[in-house]
Amino acid sequence: MMYSAIILCAGSGKRTGLGYNKMFYQLQGETVYEKTVNVFLHDKRCEEIIIVCKKEEQSHFKKLLNKKCMKFVEGGKERQDSVYEGLKHVTSDYVMIHDGARPFVKKDLLDRLVVGMEEHKAVLAMVPCKDTIKRVKDGKVVETLIRSELMQAQTPQAFDTVLIRNAYKEAIENNIQATDDASMLELQGKDVYVVEGDYDNIKITTKEDLK
Ligand SMILES: Nc1ccn([C@@H]2O[C@H](COP(=O)(O)OP(=O)(O)OP(=O)(O)O)[C@@H](O)[C@H]2O)c(=O)n1
Ligand SMILES: C[C@](O)(CO)[C@H](O)COP(=O)(O)O
Numbered sequence: 001m002m003y004s005a006i007i008l009c010a011g012s013g014k015r016t017g018l019g020y021n022k023m024f025y026q027l028q029g030e031t032v033y034e035k036t037v038n039v040f041l042h043d044k045r046c047e048e049i050i051i052v053c054k055k056e057e058q059s060h061f062k063k064l065l066n067k068k069c070m071k072f073v074e075g076g077k078e079r080q081d082s083v084y085e086g087l088k089h090v091t092s093d094y095v096m097i098h099d100g101a102r103p104f105v106k107k108d109l110l111d112r113l114v115v116g117m118e119e120h121k122a123v124l125a126m127v128p129c130k131d132t133i134k135r136v137k138d139g140k141v142v143e144t145l146i147r148s149e150l151m152q153a154q155t156p157q158a159f160d161t162v163l164i165r166n167a168y169k170e171a172i173e174n175n176i177q178a179t180d181d182a183s184m185l186e187l188q189g190k191d192v193y194v195v196e197g198d199y200d201n202i203k204i205t206t207k208e209d210l211k
Contacts, residue, residue, distance in 0.1 A: 001045060001094060001114055001117060001118060002045050002046075002047045002092055002093075002094070003045060003046060003047070003092050003093075003094040003095060003096055003114070003117070003158070004046070004047065004048040004049070004050060004090045004091060004092040004094070004095045004096075004161070005040045005046050005048070005049045005050065005095070005096045005097075005098060005156075006050045006052060006083065006086035006087065006090070006095060006096070006097045006098065007033070007036060007037055007040070007049060007050065007051050007052065007098055007100050008052050008075070008079060008082050008083065008086070008097070008098070008099050008100050008101075009021070009023045009033055009051055009052060009053040009057075009061075009075070009100035010052050010053050010054050010074075010075020010076070010082045011023075011075075011079070011082075011100075011101070013025075013101075015205050015206050016204065016205070016206060016207055016209070016210060017206075017207050018207075018210075021054075021057060022101060022204055022210075023053075023057075023100050023101070024060060025204070025210065027103060031063075032100065032101065032103045032204060033051075033061060033064075033100050033103075034063050034064075035103035035104075036098070036099075036100050036101075036102065036103040036105065037049060037051070037064060037100075039105050039106070039107060039110070040096075040098075040110075041067070041069075042107070043107060043110050045110075045114060046069075046096075046110075047069060047092055048069050048071065048090070048091060048092060049064075049067075049069055049070050049071070050071045050072075050073055050086045050089050050090065051064060051070060051071070051072050051073070051100075052073050052074075052075045052082045052083070052085060052086045053072060053073075053074070053075055054074070054075060055074045058072050071089055073085050073086050073088075073089050078177070079179070080168070080171070080172070080177065080178060080184075081172070083097055083168060083181060084168045084169070084172050087161070087164065087165045087168055088165075090161050090165070092161060093160065093161055093162075094117055094158065094159070094160060094161060095158070095159055095161045095164065096110070096113060096156040096157070096158045097155060097156060097157050097158075097159070097164075097181045098155045098156040098157075099155045099203055101203050101204045101205070102154065102155055102201055102202065102203050102204075103204070104198075104200045104201050104202060105155075105156065105198075105201050106198060106200075106201070108198075109125055109156070109195075109197065109198055109201065110156070112125070112195040112196060113125065113156055113158040113195055114158075115195075116158065116193060116195045117158045117159075117160075119193075120191070120193040121159065121160040121163050121190075121191075122157075122158070122159050122160070122163065122164070122182060122185050122190065122191065122192045122193065123157070123158050123159075123192070123193045123194065123195050124153055124154070124155070124156075124157035124158070124180075124181075124182045124192065124193075124194060124195070125153075125154040125155065125156060125157070125194075125195055125196070125197035125198070125201065126151040126152060126153055126154060126194045126195075126196075126197050127151060127152050127154065127196075127197040127198070127199055128150070128151050128152075129147055129150040129151060129152055131147075132144060132145075132147055133145045133147065133150055151194065152197075153180050153182065154197040154198075154201050154203075155180075155181075155203075157180065157181040157182050159181070159185075163185065163190070164181065164184065164185065167184040167185050167187075167188055167190070168181075168184055170184075170188070171184050171187065
């Protein structure tokens with residue numbers, strides 16, 4: 001099965017406190033974006049990579065500018081706007097949507113997602129919650145959730161292209177906000193399936209993650 005990858009790089013990285021987009025942070029001799037994109041570049045099933053970035057930062061993606069399978073698309077205000085812009089340019093029947101800020105994604109996880117996609121139209125990587133999660137309001141605990149039922153959503157999230165593009169179109173047109181891609185289908189009552197994620201596949205979000 002061949003797929004397109006959308007790599008989201010159009011954020012600001014404010015929570016890292018770096019003062020610049022964390023995509024350009026140097027990590028083990030490479031930038032974050034290179035480390036992320038290389039995993040997809042080395043996967044033969046990935047036939048197209050769509051980098052969603054800020055227009056003024058496109059020229060900073062130096063290592064990718066001349067690669068054949070690469071497209072650059074201008075991002076939007078929120079993550080979901082950037083995803084929707086990327087989806088408009090997908091040409092494969094299947095698409096994986098991935099945060100550029102998750103550079104530790106591994107080929108094994110892509111394998112699990114491809115197997116999942118062969119059976120289902122929507123799959124995402126998740127890991128079981130390790131901590132106890134409580135709902136809190138005004139500094140007071142309202143509820144303790146049942147941990148055995150809770151999982152943390154990661155990316156990549158993989159979909160039938162038409163299905164996810166239509167879900168995003170409907171959400172954007174109706175001003176619906178969601179923090180991940182699978183939610184767009186869940187809101188339409190569509191089935192979403194889970195493959196085993198990887199605890200190492202962290203999202204670089206705050207300065208602690210940079211360490
Ligand atoms: N308008 C946006 C916002 C986010 N992203 C991307 O979505 C991923 C997850 O977002 P997040 O961690 O929130 O990144 P930033 O927006 O860069 O961080 P912050 O919220 O701290 O500014 C990142 O790869 C980021 O580049 C994007 O493409 N377009
Ligand atoms: C999509 C995501 O990475 C799943 O955990 C997450 O929801 C993105 O959140 P962010 O606030 O846009 O970084």
